[in-house]
Amino acid sequence: MKSRGFTLLEVMVALAVLAIAGIALLRSGNDHLSHLSHLQTTLVANWVADNKLAELRIAQKIEASQGQVKMAGQVWYWQVVLGEANQWLLPYKVEVRLAPEGDPLIVRSSYVDKDLQ
Numbered sequence: 001m002k003s004r005g006f007t008l009l010e011v012m013v014a015l016a017v018l019a020i021a022g023i024a025l026l027r028s029g030n031d032h033l034s035h036l037s038h039l040q041t042t043l044v045a046n047w048v049a050d051n052k053l054a055e056l057r058i059a060q061k062i063e064a065s066q067g068q069v070k071m072a073g074q075v076w077y078w079q080v081v082l083g084e085a086n087q088w089l090l091p092y093k094v095e096v097r098l099a100p101e102g103d104p105l106i107v108r109s110s111y112v113d114k115d116l117q
Contacts, residue, residue, distance in 0.1 A: 042105065045096045048076045049108040052094045056080065062092050062112050074098070090114050 006014075048071055056062055066079040077100050083091030089111040095104035 041098075044072045044074065045076065045106040046108075047071060048078060048096045049094045049106050052078050052080070052096075053108055053110055056092075056094075056110075057112075060112075062090060068100075077102075079104075085114050088114055 048069060051069070062080070062082065064080055064082050066077070068075055068077045070076070077097045079095045079097075081093050081095060083093070085091070090113075091109065091111050093107050093109040096106045096108075097104050
């Protein structure tokens with residue numbers, strides 16, 4: 001006599017395989033959302049740094065300063081740090097943070113002609 005259905009063991013193995021695949025899919029989705037949040041934060045921090053660099057270039061007066069700006073519903077803290085000048089160039093960088101004393105998320109560097117200062 002031929003059996004036409006699945007045995008209980010076959011069904012349990014199939015459910016175990018589906019459960020493992022489901023867990024892997026959930027973990028992958030969670031990792032994707034975590035990375036997406038990090039990318040969004042980094043993107044907005046880059047916009048803040050780019051805006052500050054543009055302001056400094058327009059003003060043509062680079063000096064050490066700090067402040068805050070609200071962008072994308074978040075308060076961002078920026079700081080301009082001057083480097084040691086050589087005979088031609090003055091290096092400076094803009095650091096962007098989420099907290100006033102936190103580690104910088106983004107550090108963007110640039111140079112300005114020392115004679116224009």
